[in-house]
Amino acid sequence: SSFFANVELVPGDPILGLTEAYNADPRTTKVNLGVGIYYDEAGRIPVLDAVREVEQRLAAEAKPRGYLPIDGMPDYTKTTRELLFGVESPLLAAGRVATTQTVGGSGALRTGADLLKKVLPHATIAISNPSWENHRAVFGAVGFEVVDYTYFDAATHGIDFAGMLADLRKLEAGTVVLLHACCHNPTGADLTVDQWRQVIEVLRERELFPFIDMAYQGFDQGIDEDAAAVRLLAESDIATFVVASSYSKSFSLYGERVGALTVVSADADESKRVQSQIKRIIRANYSSPSTHGAALVAGVLGSTELRARWETELGQMRERIHALRAGLVEKLVANGAPEFAFISEQAGMFSYSGLSRPQVDRLRDEFGIYAVGTGRICVAALSLKNLDYVAEAVAAVSR
Ligand code: PMP
Numbered sequence: 001s002s003f004f005a006n007v008e009l010v011p012g013d014p015i016l017g018l019t020e021a022y023n024a025d026p027r028t029t030k031v032n033l034g035v036g037i038y039y040d041e042a043g044r045i046p047v048l049d050a051v052r053e054v055e056q057r058l059a060a061e062a063k064p065r066g067y068l069p070i071d072g073m074p075d076y077t078k079t080t081r082e083l084l085f086g087v088e089s090p091l092l093a094a095g096r097v098a099t100t101q102t103v104g105g106s107g108a109l110r111t112g113a114d115l116l117k118k119v120l121p122h123a124t125i126a127i128s129n130p131s132w133e134n135h136r137a138v139f140g141a142v143g144f145e146v147v148d149y150t151y152f153d154a155a156t157h158g159i160d161f162a163g164m165l166a167d168l169r170k171l172e173a174g175t176v177v178l179l180h181a182c183c184h185n186p187t188g189a190d191l192t193v194d195q196w197r198q199v200i201e202v203l204r205e206r207e208l209f210p211f212i213d214m215a216y217q218g219f220d221q222g223i224d225e226d227a228a229a230v231r232l233l234a235e236s237d238i239a240t241f242v243v244a245s246s247y248s249k250s251f252s253l254y255g256e257r258v259g260a261l262t263v264v265s266a267d268a269d270e271s272k273r274v275q276s277q278i279k280r281i282i283r284a285n286y287s288s289p290s291t292h293g294a295a296l297v298a299g300v301l302g303s304t305e306l307r308a309r310w311e312t313e314l315g316q317m318r319e320r321i322h323a324l325r326a327g328l329v330e331k332l333v334a335n336g337a338p339e340f341a342f343i344s345e346q347a348g349m350f351s352y353s354g355l356s357r358p359q360v361d362r363l364r365d366e367f368g369i370y371a372v373g374t375g376r377i378c379v380a381a382l383s384l385k386n387l388d389y390v391a392e393a394v395a396a397v398s399r
Contacts, residue, residue: 018032022034031382031390034371034377037381038349038381045254047252051252053306057299070283071279077260079298081099083217091234095267096270099262099263102259103286106138108244108246110138114285116144123209126147126168126171126176127148128178131180148167149168150163152352154352161191165198168208169202173207174207176211177210179211179213180212181212181228182221182347182348184347185215188346189347196232204237204238209241210241211242212242212243215245217245218314218315219349220347239264240266242262243260243262245259245260245262246259249349251297251300256290256292321348329344331391349378352374362397363394
C-alpha cells in the first residue's frame with residue numbers, strides 16, 4: 001500500500017486553467033485577457049534591449065557560476081534599495097535598510113511573512129478586499145490569520161476610501177497591513193498621494209505594521225512616482241516596515257524570478273540583527289538565490305547608459321498600457337458602451353472591468369475572449385489589432 005493513498009487532489013489554479021483553455025481554443029480570433037503578463041504589440045513577452053545587451057556581455061565573459069551569498073548579489077541588493085527609496089534617502093545613509101535578493105516578488109512575500117511570523121507570532125495580517133489571491137495563500141501558509149480591509153467599491157469602480165480608513169482604524173495594534181504600492185492587482189484602483197498620507201497617518205497612530213507589495217514599479221506613472229508609498233513611509237515617523245518588490249514586469253524577466261525583500265529597521269544595529277534572521281530563514285529554505293536574473297538587473301542598473309535605455313523601454317511599456325486603456329474606452333464608447341470610461345482611470349496591467357461571471361462566460365463562449373471570472377482583464381494583453389474586436393464583444397455582452 002502507498003503512503004500517498006489518501007492524498008487529496010488540489011484543484012488547479014483557476015487563472016492558469018484559463019490559459020490552458022485558451023491554448024486549446026481553435027478560434028484564430030481568440031484573445032487571452034486572463035494573464036498577468038505584459039505582451040507587446042506582436043503578442044510576445046518583450047526582451048528588453050538593455051537586458052539583451054547585458055546578456056550578451058555575460059555570455060561572452062562566461063564567468064564561473066559560484067554560489068551567491070545567502071542574501072544575494074550585493075550589487076543587485078544595493079541598486080534595488082536605491083530604486084525603492086531614491087539614492088539620497090537618509091534611511092540608506094543611516095544603515096536602516098536591509099535588502100535581500102529573493103525568488104521573485106513571491107519569494108519576497110514568503111520570506112517577509114516568515115520573518116514577521118517569527119517577530120510577531122500572534123499578529124494577524126489584513127489584506128485589501130480583493131487582493132492578489134496569493135497574498136492569502138502565502139501568509140496563510142506561514143500561519144497568519146488573514147483578514148480583509150475594505151478596498152474596492154464596485155459601484156464607483158474605484159476605492160471605498162472612507163471604508164478602508166474605517167477598517168484600518170479597527171485593527172488591533174501590531175496587525176500587519178499589506179498594501180499594494182501601485183497598479184493594484186486585481187482592481188487597477190490605486191490610492192492618490194494624499195490618500196497615502198492619510199493611510200500612513202492611520203498606520204502610525206494605530207501602531208500597525210506596513211507591508212508594501214510593489215510588483216509594478218514604473219508601470220503606471222514612473223519609477224519615482226510609483227514608489228510614492230515607500231517614499232512617504234520612509235519620511236514618516238514609522239520606524240519599521242517591509243517592502244516586497246519584483247522586477248518580473250519592469251524588466252520583463254518573469255521566469256528569471258528576480259525579486260527582493262527590503263526591511264526597514266529603527267537603526268543600523270537592529271537592521272543587522274533582522275538581516276541575520278532573514279539569512280537563517282533562506283538558508284533553511286533554498287540556501288541561496290540564483291545568479292542569472294540578478295546579474296541582468298544589476299548589469300542594467302549599474303550602467304548609466306543601460307539604465308537610461310531601460311527607463312526608456314519601461315516608459316514605452318507604460319505608455320502603451322495607457323494608450324490601450326484610452327483606445328479601449330474610446331472604442332467601447334463608439335460601440336455604445338460608454339459606462340466603461342473608468343478603465344482609463346485605473347492603473348497598471350489590470351482592470352476590474354465590472355463584467356459579471358455570466359458576461360465573462362459569454363465572452364469566452366461566443367467570442368473566444370478569456371477573462372478571469374471576477375471580471376479582471378489584463379489590459380497589457382490587448383493590442384491595437386484586437387482592440388476593435390474586444391470592444392465590440394464587451395459591448396455586445398453588456399447590452
Ligand atoms: N505581488 C503582486 C501584487 C503580483 O501581482 C505579483 C505577480 N503577479 C507578485 C507579487 C509576484 O511577483 P513575482 O512574479 O515576481 O513572484
